[in-house]
Amino acid sequence: QVQLVESGGGLVQAGGSLRLSCTASGTIFSVDDMAWYRQAPGKQRELVALITRGGFTNYADSVKGRFTISRDNAKNTVYLQMNSLKPEDTAVYYCNADIASSRPYYIDYWGQGTQVTVSS
Numbered sequence: 001q002v003q004l005v006e007s008g009g010g011l012v013q014a015g016g017s018l019r020l021s022c023t024a025s026g027t028i029f030s031v032d033d034m035a036w037y038r039q040a041p042g043k044q045r046e047l048v049a050l051i052t053r054g055g056f057t058n059y060a061d062s063v064k065g066r067f068t069i070s071r072d073n074a075k076n077t078v079y080l081q082m083n084s085l086k087p088e089d090t091a092v093y094y095c096n097a098d099i100a101s102s103r104p105y106y107i108d109y110w111g112q113g114t115q116v117t118v119s120s
Contacts, residue, residue, distance in 0.1 A: 004109050005025070006021065010115075011117045012118055014119060017083045017085065018082045020036065022034075022078050022095030023076060028101055029101060031097055034098075035050040048080070048093070049080060067080060082116070092115055094110055094112075096110055
C-alpha cells in the first residue's frame with residue numbers, strides 16, 4: 001500500500017553532479033526518518049545519508065561535504081544532491097523511509113533502487 005519510487009540516477013563523469021529524488025505514494029499517515037542507502041557490486045549496502053522529519057541530517061564519512069540530503073514533507077519526497085562525484089560512488093542507490101500507513105506504527109519501506117554510475 002506504500003511505494004517508494006526513485007528517479008534521477010544515471011551516468012556521469014567524475015566531478016559531475018546528480019540529484020536523486022524519491023517520492024512515497026499510497027496510503028500514508030506520517031513519514032519519519034528518510035534516508036538514502038547504496039550498494040556497490042560485491043559490497044554490503046551502506047547508509048549514505050539520513051534526514052529526520054525535523055531536518056536533522058547525518059552522512060557517511062565518504063560523502064560528507066559532497067552530498068546533501070533534503071526533504072519536502074508536503075510532497076513525501078526526499079532528495080539527494082550529489083556533487084563532486086567519484087567513481088567509488090558508483091552503486092545502486094536505494095531510498096528508505098519510515099512510514100506509518102494504514103496501521104498506527106512505522107514500517108521501513110524501500111525503493112527499488114536507481115543506478116548511479118560515475119566514470120573516471
